[in-house]
Amino acid sequence: MKRPQLIGLAIAATAGLMAFVMVRGMVSKPPVEKTVEIKVKSSDVLVARTDIGLGQITNDSLFRWQSWPEETVTPGFITRTGQPDAMTQLAGSIARAPIMAGEPITQTKLVKAGQGGVLAAILPAGMRAISTKIKEETAVGNLILPNDRVDVILIRRLRNARTGQEDFVSELLFGNVRVLAIGQQIETKEGKKTADSSAATATLELTARQAELLALGNSIGDISLSLRSIADLDVTQGPTAGVDPSSSRETASIRVLRYGTPSRSYGVN
Structure with missing residues (x-):
């Protein structure tokens, strides 16, 4: 084989090898992950740390603060900015309804000690x-x-x-x-x-x-x-x-008068 042909063949082989390496690198190269941080305004909301049963007397260990999206915070929620000492203030309260772990605490779900017993606490208005x-x-x-x-x-x-x-x-x-x-x-x-x-x-x-x-x-x-x-x-x-027991079924009755004095009534239903 002539020298020019050998040189051309070597150049072609080198180019092919470089193309193979480049293509392989492009195929096997992992995609670049981009992390985009979106800042959401949040507030610390008082929630139940564990399940709280109906009528259970609470203490501060049953509560914790949890970050909550500010747009979903309703007026009934207890926030750290509004009541920073809420855990201490609500200790000793009675649960008016079962509260699940992670559920926001509201004033309507608890009644403070001294405002009534357990049964009075769970009675609706x-x-x-x-x-x-x-x-x-x-x-x-x-x-x-x-x-x-x-x-x-x-x-x-x-x-x-x-x-x-x-x-x-x-x-x-x-x-x-x-x-x-x-x-x-x-x-x-x-x-x-x-x-x-x-x-x-x-x-x-x-x-x-x-x-x-x-x-x-x-x-x-x-x-x-x-x-x-x-x-x-x-x-x-x-x-x-249902039926009012104070109104007897003997509404249509006959009252017997004896010598002008009313006696007992007999039903005619």
């Missing part, structure tokens, strides 16, 4: 707590737990207009009633599937007028609780009204 006697056969075999929803049924005797005898009748007093406590248990303990079988009372959340009617119902008959399905729960709606 305008509502009353009233207890009724229960036993296994009137409380779903003691399977009702705090925060369940029940219907309240009154069983009493009314005079039969046709026979003059007294018959047992059942009436729905209230529906969708929240159970505040079974005995002295106000919160379902983790892993506990039933309430205290020895509990003799159920404490219900009712309006002031409904509390009066339940007290009346307890005096004129027997109260039973019917457990509602979780599929029917409506926590946004309070207890619904």
Whole structure:
């Protein structure tokens, strides 16, 4: 092979090798990562360090400050700039509702000690707590737990207009009633599937007028609780009204007058 041909071949081989190295370097070269810092305005918000149970008395170890985007901070949040001593100030408060770890603390979720007991703390404004006697056969075999929803049924005797005898009748007093406590248990303990079988009372959340009617119902008959399905729960709606036990079914009645003196009434329903 002639010298010029050898030189040309060497140049071509060298160029090919350089092109191969360059292409390989371009293919295997890792992409350049660019880090872009975006500064977001934030505020330190008071949150729960761990889960806080309903009715639990808090201390400062249950809280911590967490950076929170300023645009999502609502007026109800407690911020370090607004209340720098909030942890100390809220120590000893009672939780009005369960609070999950990392959840922002608000004034409405806690009530300060001295403003009422645990039960008073978890009662919504305008509502009353009233207890009724229960036993296994009137409380779903003691399977009702705090925060369940029940219907309240009154069983009493009314005079039969046709026979003059007294018959047992059942009436729905209230529906969708929240159970505040079974005995002295106000919160379902983790892993506990039933309430205290020895509990003799159920404490219900009712309006002031409904509390009066339940007290009346307890005096004129027997109260039973019917457990509602979780599929029917409506926590946004309070207890619904049923029959008013103060108004007897014997509304259409005959009053017998004997010598101008009224005697007892007999129903004609």
